[in-house]
Amino acid sequence: MLNIDMRKIYNFYPIEPAPDAANLPTGGDIYYECADCQVVVNSVPFIKAACACGNLTGGGGNLTVKNPERVRVVRGKLK
Ligand SMILES: [Zn+2]
Known part of the structure; x- marks a missing residue:
């Protein structure tokens, strides 16, 4: 697994x-922070991506969220 902070x-x-867990927004600058392991994953990951606990897994532009209730939606801006 890729492990970039x-x-x-x-x-x-x-x-x-906070967006409805049943209808999470996606976008190039939208990221999901896993509430269980605090790993941040892009909502449209083009490279293989996953959080540490497996709640978020994705790649090829799609992210699978096992438990949307345990996700915090954040917007990412390059430092
Ligand atoms: Zn996790």
Whole structure:
């Protein structure tokens, strides 16, 4: 698994109000922070990506979220 700490490259800002877990937004600058392991993964990952606990797994432009209730949606801006 790729293990880059995205926080070293990006600043992340929570999206307010928090989006509905049943209808999470996606986009190139939208990232999901796993509430269980705190790993940040892009919502449209083009390279293989996953969080440490397996809640978020993706690649090829699609992200699979096992438990959307345990996700915090954030917007990423390059530092
Ligand atoms: Zn996780």
